[in-house]
Amino acid sequence: MGKKGILIVNLGTPDSPSTADVRKYLDEFLMDGRVIDINPILRTILVKGIIVPFRGPKSAKIYKKLWTPEGSPLLIYGKRVHQLIKEKLGDDYHVELAMRYQSPSIPDALERLKQAKVDSIKVVPLFPQYASASTGSVHDRVMEIVRTWQAIPDISFINSFYDHPGMIKVFAAHGQKYLNEGWDHILFSFHGLPQRQMRKVDVSGVHCLQVKDCCKTITENNKFCYTAQCNRTAQLIAEELQLTEDKYTICYQSRLGNDPWVQPYTSEVLKDLAAKGVKKLLVFCPAFVSDCLETTIEVSEEYAEEFEALGGERVQLVESLNDDPAWIDALEDIILNK
Structure with missing residues (x-):
């Protein structure tokens, strides 16, 4: 019997904080039709003509603040997790790390799995909650590559792990050590997405943004809804920490453009809380398994x-x-049992 292949994938990072590398990263990222899901011609004009040329230098300055002597934190932690999960799974598994955008690339990682003659490949996007623009994009890219192979091994995909007990306990444990510092309020700030992407996931066509509190609980109609899964993740962490609903708010950061995104926006929540006299905030970011620009810099x-x-x-x-x-430990269970 050959080995079982495991491909763990995170979003990606520029190769360096230089303007050229940041522009290259932004171009690949934002030209993905699942990220900016509009007419391809309009997307090309928007990304290549406006966003990348003008946002590149600004983003490069931010990445320089984020960068460490070892490089990008997202890639540093990715490599550490890769090594640790390899050791954890043992010799029966061949584990590769890839980034959806830039390096190490999905095509290169899949080629290494092919050359290792694995019997199967399980694709594990490191996004707790499913979104077409993240998990869906990884699945799409893997299928695009593998469909060209003459011999295609058994392939499976992990869709999400937003409610995995092990993951919930780690987030809760990381927050627990701060709880005795007298916080006025707690935020669960998730990465935002356009509302149109939420509607596209609703195959029923009658639930998303049409039913009151449509994302508050997981149902048959919204089981693949990003915001419903975010809500459940936050609720489970809150339950683990014995927080009542009045003690926390779920919100969404990183809005881009003028179209409506999932709400409430983190910036607006900050304004509302400050107006109420809130002074001290503890913030969880449970859409990210690794600290990165969106946590270390943005929050x-x-x-x-x-x-x-x-x-x-x-x-x-x-x-x-x-x-x-x-x-x-939790990731091992996700890989073996999801």
Whole structure:
């Protein structure tokens, strides 16, 4: 019997914080039809003519703040998790790490699995909640490549793990050590997505944004809905920490463009809380398994500055799963049993 192949995939990172590399990354990322899901011609004009040329230099400055002597935190933690899960799974498995955009690439990782003559491949996107623009894009890219192979091994895909007990416990444990510091409120800030992408996932056509509190609980109609899964993740972490509903708010960050995105927006929640006299915020970001630009910079610096300008005093980020041994245990269970 040959080995079982495991492909773990995260979103990606520029190869360096230089403007050229950041532009290259943004171009590949934003030209993905599942990320900016509009007419291809309009997407090309928007991305190549406006966003990449003008946003590239600004984003490069932000990536320089994020960068460490070892490189991008997303890739650093990715490599550590890759090594740890290889050791955990043992010799019966061949594990590869890839990024959806840039390096290490999905085509190269799949080629290594092919050359290893694995009997099967399980694709594990490292996104707890399903979204077409993240998990769906990884699945799409893998199928695009593998369909050209003459011999295609058994292939399976993990769709999501938003309610995995092991993952929930790690997030809760990371937050628990801060809870005795007298927070006025707790935020669960997830990455945002356009509302149109939520509607596209609703195959019933009668649920998304049409039913009151359509995302508050998981149902047959919204079981693949990103926001419904985000809500469930936050609820489970809150339950683990014994938080009542009045103690926390679920919100969405990283909005791009003028179209309506899933709400409430994190920036608007900060304004509302500051207006109510809230001074100290503890923030979880459970859409990310690794700390990255969206957590380390966007929450810890940009939102912290916004909140202080509004009269707040402190924003504390709860670190992500990163390379916590308990997360490696949970990931092993996800790989073996999902």
